[in-house]
Amino acid sequence: MDLRFLNAEPTDTEREAVDALGTGSARDQLLPALHAVNDRVGWISQGALNHICRRLNVPPAEAYGVASFYALFSLKERPPRVVHVCTDLACRVNGAEAVCDALTETAGAAGFTWHRSPCLGVCERAPAALAFEAGDPAEERLLAPATPEEIARGTFDREEAPISVPQQGEPGLRLLRRVGVVDPESLDAYRAAGGYAALRNALVLGSAGVIREVTDSGLMGRGGAAFPTGRKWDATARQPERTRYLVCNADESEPGTFKDRVLIEGDPFALVEAMTIAAFAIGAQKGYVYLRGEYPRALRLLRNAIDVARERGFLGENIMGRHGFSFDIEIRRGAGAYICGEETAIFNSIEGFRGEPRTKPPFPVEKGLFGKPTVVNNVETLVNVPLILTEGCEAYRRIGTERSAGPKLFCLSGNVRRPGVYEVPFGATLGELLELAGGVPEGRELRAVLLGGAAGGFVRPDELGLPLTMEDARAAGTTLGSGVVLALDDRADLGGFLLRIAAFFRDESCGQCVPCRIGTVRQEEALHRIVGGRKLSTGGDDLALLREVGQVMRDSSICGLGQTAWNAIESAIDRLGALEERT
Amino acid sequence: MTIVEIGLPRRLIEFTVDGETVRVPEGSTILDACTAAGKNIPTLCYGDTLEPANACRVCMVEVEGTRTLVPSCSRKAEPGMVVRTETDRTRLSRKVVLELLGSATDLSTTPDVAGWMTECDAEPGRFGPPAAPSSDRDERRPGEHEIPDGMTAATVRQPVKVDNELYVRDYGKCIQCYKCVDACGEQWQNTFAITMAGRGFDARISTEFANPLPDSACVYCGNCVEVCPTGALSFKREHDKREDGTWDESRQTATTTVCTFCGVGCNLTLHVQDNEIVKVTSPHESSVTHGNLCIKGRFGWQHVQNR
Ligand SMILES: Cc1cc2nc3c(=O)[nH]c(=O)nc-3n(C[C@H](O)[C@H](O)[C@H](O)COP(=O)(O)O)c2cc1C
Ligand code: SF4
Ligand code: SF4
Ligand code: SF4
Numbered sequence A: 001m002d003l004r005f006l007n008a009e010p011t012d013t014e015r016e017a018v019d020a021l022g023t024g025s026a027r028d029q030l031l032p033a034l035h036a037v038n039d040r041v042g043w044i045s046q047g048a049l050n051h052i053c054r055r056l057n058v059p060p061a062e063a064y065g066v067a068s069f070y071a072l073f074s075l076k077e078r079p080p081r082v083v084h085v086c087t088d089l090a091c092r093v094n095g096a097e098a099v100c101d102a103l104t105e106t107a108g109a110a111g112f113t114w115h116r117s118p119c120l121g122v123c124e125r126a127p128a129a130l131a132f133e134a135g136d137p138a139e140e141r142l143l144a145p146a147t148p149e150e151i152a153r154g155t156f157d158r159e160e161a162p163i164s165v166p167q168q169g170e171p172g173l174r175l176l177r178r179v180g181v182v183d184p185e186s187l188d189a190y191r192a193a194g195g196y197a198a199l200r201n202a203l204v205l206g207s208a209g210v211i212r213e214v215t216d217s218g219l220m221g222r223g224g225a226a227f228p229t230g231r232k233w234d235a236t237a238r239q240p241e242r243t244r245y246l247v248c249n250a251d252e253s254e255p256g257t258f259k260d261r262v263l264i265e266g267d268p269f270a271l272v273e274a275m276t277i278a279a280f281a282i283g284a285q286k287g288y289v290y291l292r293g294e295y296p297r298a299l300r301l302l303r304n305a306i307d308v309a310r311e312r313g314f315l316g317e318n319i320m321g322r323h324g325f326s327f328d329i330e331i332r333r334g335a336g337a338y339i340c341g342e343e344t345a346i347f348n349s350i351e352g353f354r355g356e357p358r359t360k361p362p363f364p365v366e367k368g369l370f371g372k373p374t375v376v377n378n379v380e381t382l383v384n385v386p387l388i389l390t391e392g393c394e395a396y397r398r399i400g401t402e403r404s405a406g407p408k409l410f411c412l413s414g415n416v417r418r419p420g421v422y423e424v425p426f427g428a429t430l431g432e433l434l435e436l437a438g439g440v441p442e443g444r445e446l447r448a449v450l451l452g453g454a455a456g457g458f459v460r461p462d463e464l465g466l467p468l469t470m471e472d473a474r475a476a477g478t479t480l481g482s483g484v485v486l487a488l489d490d491r492a493d494l495g496g497f498l499l500r501i502a503a504f505f506r507d508e509s510c511g512q513c514v515p516c517r518i519g520t521v522r523q524e525e526a527l528h529r530i531v532g533g534r535k536l537s538t539g540g541d542d543l544a545l546l547r548e549v550g551q552v553m554r555d556s557s558i559c560g561l562g563q564t565a566w567n568a569i570e571s572a573i574d575r576l577g578a579l580e581e582r583t
Numbered sequence B: 001m002t003i004v005e006i007g008l009p010r011r012l013i014e015f016t017v018d019g020e021t022v023r024v025p026e027g028s029t030i031l032d033a034c035t036a037a038g039k040n041i042p043t044l045c046y047g048d049t050l051e052p053a054n055a056c057r058v059c060m061v062e063v064e065g066t067r068t069l070v071p072s073c074s075r076k077a078e079p080g081m082v083v084r085t086e087t088d089r090t091r092l093s094r095k096v097v098l099e100l101l102g103s104a105t106d107l108s109t110t111p112d113v114a115g116w117m118t119e120c121d122a123e124p125g126r127f128g129p130p131a132a133p134s135s136d137r138d139e140r141r142p143g144e145h146e147i148p149d150g151m152t153a154a155t156v157r158q159p160v161k162v163d164n165e166l167y168v169r170d171y172g173k174c175i176q177c178y179k180c181v182d183a184c185g186e187q188w189q190n191t192f193a194i195t196m197a198g199r200g201f202d203a204r205i206s207t208e209f210a211n212p213l214p215d216s217a218c219v220y221c222g223n224c225v226e227v228c229p230t231g232a233l234s235f236k237r238e239h240d241k242r243e244d245g246t247w248d249e250s251r252q253t254a255t256t257t258v259c260t261f262c263g264v265g266c267n268l269t270l271h272v273q274d275n276e277i278v279k280v281t282s283p284h285e286s287s288v289t290h291g292n293l294c295i296k297g298r299f300g301w302q303h304v305q306n307r
């Protein structure tokens, strides 16, 4: 490629930041390179971009297109200190606006910038903020609960909050049994608690045997779409192409979801082991963890786990002495884009392109990352695999229900007394789960539960008998999605809540297709009219308009973001009767 | 001896469109098949010389057994597929997609779209009066946007970019079909001067750091103008004439000839109005250039009319 560069040179610092990345000179180093500069300097200048593009042989316009896609990067000069204040669902219910109001007054004087941010994945300790300070090294800290005073002071010295697993240490936990109990930094502690027994079993079973166990276990994906994991693995393993990839989807940006963070922070070796088993089964030599950029502690702990596992022969060549079995894991940090959790958008993001979803077919099992057969699995899905291989698929299958097998994590937040990640077998009822979390605060009444996240739907207080299984949720016209259970009590401003959901989808649309790019805007505008009790001078029925736009987003959008952007709002209208009194 | 490329023999596959059985060569898209069967499916982002971006979603059809509608321009026909092009769902989708586009974008120079709008009773105005044009679209950061009040409909209206003598960018007319990006980049020109930047409703075609074209990598081949379906990119001459009200296609003739600048032999189509060349396009079916030219062929015609 014969590239043309504008007249702008990098500063020495910018040059160093990029060069420190090492020798990689392929386009897939673009996202890490942009992070490197943004981390060191706080923003990405034209000179810095030129330097990156020269090294990686990427056209500057394209690199600009990529950098401008992600919310954590700045292409304009800004102070080194930036605070992202979460104003999303759970934080909204817990005082996020008060934090913003206070910051509006103090930020200018204190010499930092702040932005409103979508869900930061610490809903259990809402309201949350992510404090970032560029430098060498950059400092990044999730503050939750966040106070305006602390943000203004810029303290990064507070102890990190404990892991939010209220059931911690209880007998009978499977997915959560080590979380908060076993030192997440120690491989020996992990092994002493049963770690790596599953990989040993896998090596005995052989790849086909592992796939059979996983298929027979009935494991279904926990990332939202509930696709049978065994079938996905099998289809990939059958591809004639030899290079295959494993991608662990740890992007977790669905508002109200934080289970994957808790798993990674509390039991990172389990994910490393699970990925190694998956790679063995499908014949992948390289795996990526696509980790959302707003999770500094998860990044640190997972990085440690991977490094230690590699040092000790659990990653790399001839793993556990198995001749010819090689596998390694690379972490890719996202940079603030919910859409990058969509499985094909992840590929584009890792490859150094804009995180726009690809058209399916072809499906990832056939043409995925770098055009090769690829398995994408959610963190929780993967962490089930070692369980299956130690307990056996029969025993595993007996947990839960006939069609929804296994234990399931739910993220409880909003107006509940003990928010956090809970593990129950599939089939527990919604009411039982809320009970575990202590129900709504004293003297309050439950108004509604948002189930399955922003892409999920509302259920009413009289529906708490709903058994939490994939099939019961579907039959009731809703979904478990990524395991969000967000309770709203009678104080909740439902209209404001719906407006936030609409704003979220509009902010997070990649912009590729018309129904989603413009539909999410029109949805938000119409909702503002309805909630504000206003009408256009042309009259028109705004509820009917919402339904038509919603239907077309669902029918004609390229990916799941646009296809689900109307779900929660529709269910609020149809199941809760929200917005009725106003029209 | 003449060698004719006949390609590999292709299997015919059979499927049904609106109840009729059609047979097309393997690899054909649903759109190809429908066009061959005499159906008229509207498209906007489809480009005859480019890979489908399937971003506009105007060409959606129903395929039995799929959860969502399917873009006919990019989905390959499969044996036994049952396709419906005129159902309540496809009609609603086409209508609303055209309304959404029409409400956000100036489609006044997009061929055919007005007719489709009438056919499906599209009323872009029902989303409210258009919001005022903005001057900051090139700078919007991804994520958080300004909260609307709902009383106006957000649009992509913005000042026209006139920063060189050859072509004009009026992104208030841009439907973000990616065709200019594909033509400038890896599919044809390999110059990569422009890209999609930003995200969501704020996504826009841009040079790096939104620099003016003369400061960018652009080599003024005009291939992006050739493929732009909406008139968002237009030749300066055309733009100026439209501005002063003298652009009149009914008075124009189009003559295809051979470029005289070099020996490649590219075909040029000269559009002449009142005995003056007003623009140069290039036939897409030309097997050498597929509609692409260089700066000389595209823009180097002033000397012809220096009289
Ligand atoms: C807009 C969008 C965002 C998504 N975000 C995530 C995510 O953050 N984590 C995740 O595991 N899956 C996410 N998914 C679902 C993935 O596309 C994919 O289905 C999943 O990772 C597959 O893993 P599983 O089979 O283990 O569930 C998202 C899907 C869409 C459409
Ligand atoms: S549905 Fe939305 S997020 Fe998905 S491709 Fe279309 S514009 Fe992008
Ligand atoms: S004129 Fe040619 S080089 Fe310039 S932007 Fe258009 S396609 Fe790219
Ligand atoms: S400028 Fe034209 S070709 Fe480019 S994206 Fe916009 S409408 Fe498409």
Ligand code: FES
Binding pocket: B042, B043, B044, B045, B046, B053, B054, B055, B056, B057, B058, B059, B060, B071, B072, B073, B074
């Ligand atoms: S023409 Fe098919 S999606 Fe645009």
